[in-house]
Amino acid sequence: MKKRAIKILSHVIVLSALALFSCSKTETAKPVESGQPGSTKPVTPPPGDTFPEQTPGITVRKIDTKGGNISNYLLYIPDTYNSEKTYKWPVVIFLHGLGEMGSDINMLRNSGLAEVVNGKPFVMIAPQCLSGWWNPQYLDMVYKEVLASYHVDPSRVYLTGLSMGGFGTWDWSSAHPEQFAAIIPICGGGDVNRMPALKNMPAWVFHSADDPIVNVENSRVLVKALKALGSPVLYTEYPTGGHDAWTRTYANADVYTWLLKQHK
Template sequence: MEIRNKDLLMKYIAAVWVVVLAVVMAGCAGMPGSDVAESAAARPLPYRQFVVGAERPGPFALVLFLHGAGERGDDNAAQLKHGSAELIGYCRKNGIKAVLLFPQCPRDRWWAGKEPPEGGSMLTALEALLDAKTEEFKPDRVYAVGLSMGGFAVWELALRNPERFAAVMPVCGGGDPARAAKLTGLPVLAVHGSADTVVPVRLSREMVRAIWNAGGENVVYQELPLCGHDAWTPAFRCADNWKWLFAQQNQQNQ
């Protein structure tokens, strides 16, 4: 997938916030789940939960979606700004039975890195949330998707526990290439804009190259020409990316 008209995308982004909130919040009505989880950092971790296709037979898929730095806060809404409508819409349209989790990072914290030592780790809080929802819904596969700050967290969650996930999709993020050999068995779809001036594209390149060099074969890398930091709009609007994600299975289920 290539982005040939960056200006058109940026005009779209200017209006997407209002549209997404209307669509997503309407879809939230009547769905089971909680809005706040107790985190290991001794403070609440707000999240939105959407259950799609509960009436369908078979096990759930579980998706953890991590927002970027600009959506931090405590309103339990801003984290839905990017990607939620596309993910929910894809699941509904394609009959996917899924639990979709959208936690919100506090304004003074980061999903990964830059943690005050006395405050605990947001990554630990996310892992606790995944543990609780895995126990509740018994999914047969778990995915992690994230953009920018969330993309960094997706890489780190995968490095900490690659066996937890069936696949991950980090968008305009970065990780630790020195540990990339841990991901040789994990399907990864990494997306980055070639003209990103916020998170250098080399960070995704280095992670992907390190996995390939370690023998990993199920890594897909999309570098979007003419695209700056906002690689998430084209990435999440591309139905083939969601199709790829949900096609991946945990190794023990294959």
């Protein structure tokens, strides 16, 4: 509890300072064609997967593309990733908050989704923002590398984040809605004028009514705009909890059941 209190306090301090300045499906391989009886026509096998095996659990990876304010990410690989050769895994991209910004990637291990991801049936990517703010341009570099490097399903890429990462979730998904099957923004906010881009996006939004750092109206106004557009958005507002709306959210099994049902 003391660690969590310190973590939440760090979000409070940094967000307050900024405010002063700025306000499972299995894929079947295509059958191999066989020649007619007695035919000497050679049979060409279908191309196989070329994705290398990965170390199960959480490891640290560097992105190949240089530049921007992201250089590392945490990678979580499920235990059966290497043995299920034909299965394309769903992937969840997790964006941390201000308290984890910097160059110590291991800080992310005890943050939000990364803290509870062990045993989950998906690949997790948790990039670290070195400085500034989440930038969709640099996040796109991570996205492209993930799809090229891991045996994941492009139709089941999900995005979630807390605090600064909640803002990043709204911002990135509204800039490139075609990249994601569903989003879960937690105690964040965004530009209400960009909500038409997300009117068909499955979204489940979380916030605490008594959040002293990111006012709950930030989520309410976006949810209201989406509902007016006919969006299927879901909204859970905790009556209490302060700025930490993520601990109980990422501990809720129903959240993952809903998330993993979504497809592009």
